[in-house]
Amino acid sequence: MTRIHPDLRRAARLSPKAGIGPRLLPVLRWMTDRMSRRSRSGIETIELGEQVVRLHRPPGVTGPRPALLWIHGGGYVIGTPAQDDPLCREMCRELGVVVAAVSYRLAPQHPFPAGLDDCFAGLTWLRRQPFVDASRIAVGGASAGGGLAAAVALRARDEGVPLRLQLLVYPMLDDRTCLRTDVDESDFRLWNLRGNNFGWRSYTGMEPGAVDVPPLAAVARCEDLSGVAPAWVGVGTCDLFHDEDLAYAERLRAAGVPCEVEVVDGAFHGFDSVAPKAPVVRRFTKAKVAALAAALG
Numbered sequence: 001m002t003r004i005h006p007d008l009r010r011a012a013r014l015s016p017k018a019g020i021g022p023r024l025l026p027v028l029r030w031m032t033d034r035m036s037r038r039s040r041s042g043i044e045t046i047e048l049g050e051q052v053v054r055l056h057r058p059p060g061v062t063g064p065r066p067a068l069l070w071i072h073g074g075g076y077v078i079g080t081p082a083q084d085d086p087l088c089r090e091m092c093r094e095l096g097v098v099v100a101a102v103s104y105r106l107a108p109q110h111p112f113p114a115g116l117d118d119c120f121a122g123l124t125w126l127r128r129q130p131f132v133d134a135s136r137i138a139v140g141g142a143s144a145g146g147g148l149a150a151a152v153a154l155r156a157r158d159e160g161v162p163l164r165l166q167l168l169v170y171p172m173l174d175d176r177t178c179l180r181t182d183v184d185e186s187d188f189r190l191w192n193l194r195g196n197n198f199g200w201r202s203y204t205g206m207e208p209g210a211v212d213v214p215p216l217a218a219v220a221r222c223e224d225l226s227g228v229a230p231a232w233v234g235v236g237t238c239d240l241f242h243d244e245d246l247a248y249a250e251r252l253r254a255a256g257v258p259c260e261v262e263v264v265d266g267a268f269h270g271f272d273s274v275a276p277k278a279p280v281v282r283r284f285t286k287a288k289v290a291a292l293a294a295a296l297g
Contacts, residue, residue, distance in 0.1 A: 003187045003238055005266030011275035012189055012268060019195020020075055028078045029106075043085065048125055051118055054081045056092040056099040057131065066136035066296035067098040068167070069123050069152070073143030073270075075172070075191070075199035076107045076115060084142075086276070090285075095293050100126050104148070108202035112217040115203070119148050120155055127161070136296050138165035139229075143191070143241075143269070144199065146171025150219045150248075153229045163229035165295035167288065170235040170269055174220035174244040175200040178208035187238040189268040196240060220248055225255040232260045232291040234284060236267025262287045 004012050020028060044055040058065065070088055072079040081101035088099040102122030104115040127134040139156075141149035146168040153166040178197045185192050200208045204217050215222040231252050235245040242263075252259040264271070264284055272281045 003266055004268065005236075005264070005271075005280050007278040007280040008267060008271050008275055011271070011278070012187075015189040015268070015270075015274055017185075017189060017192065019192040019198065020077065021194065021198050025077060032074070032078055032080045032083060042089070048121065050105075051122065052081065052103040053122060053125070054085065054088070054101040056088045056101070058092055058096045058098070061096060064131060064133040065096065065098050066164075067100065067126055067129075067132045067138075068292065068296075069119070069126055069137065069139045069149075070099055070101045071104070071119050071139070071141030071145035071148045071152075072101065073141065073145040073172075074106070075195060076144045076147075076203035077199055078106065079144070091289060091292065094289055095296065097292075097296060098126075098129075098132055107199075108205075111205040112203055112214060115148055116151050116155070116216060119152050123152060123156065123161070135162060136164055137162075138167055138292060138295055139163055140165075140167030140169065140292070141171070142169035142273075144172045144203075145169075147173050147219065150231075151216045153231075154216060154219060154222060154225075157228045165292060166229050166231045167292055168231060168233045168245070169272075169288065170239050170241050171233070171245060171248075172196075172199070172241060173218065173248050175204060175208040175210075175213055175218045176220070177240065177244050183240065185240075187268060188240060189238075189270070190274070191240055191269040193240065220244055225252050225257060228252070228255075228257055230258040230295065232262070232288065232295075234262040234264070234288060236264040236269070236271055238266060238268040240269060260291055 046053040092099045104118035139149045233249045
């Protein structure tokens, strides 16, 4: 663990190295389903057909507020909005903004574009709420949720929907990373090449690297990034997505899109969720919240 940040080494020893696969999928879904049934005070649960929105609103605030549409991670195959309740609650209280964490249909039962359609429907719903300032909305997510957030931002650009920021936390952007043979996985945690291959095959219904993978499924394939919302990208150096995330950030900048990048030396995938009190995580969270505050005013 020589490359892992000292603040994270204890958490790294307790975190799995193996990626998700078809045998583990039912178990993890059962666990996340139990998590989603937990009742927490101060969170409104709203059903939009088969979708669920977990709504965090600052208490005692009247009038339209800025808002964040938050999309959970899970490799496109697992996860629930409830898993990010602490993060959403913190951003809501810290900034006084509305945070709507949206569910979406999961692959492989529901491949692309089901998840993207659900997330965009969540954005459309959020914009229509009387307690939301539709001119000050950001979209964000972690891992696969970050990939979906980037896709929502591109679709919003194409459909003329204004966004203030895309908050991309170690986003899953490029299926072609599965084809790499030069990756040292020794310090990876929670996500590796095997899990990445399963996630992308499940979501796209194709082999990773196939020439006809839709650009909005793997946004790193989008040729034109101009005019999309400004971005904040955060990733660790011990994360499989490190290289693809920095490449995407550079392409955003080359297209004239403001993009702030936060690279955490020695951080692995999901490090902020498994060691939330570590000093390096607190600094990462502070940078993330500051970017959101600046964008939403």
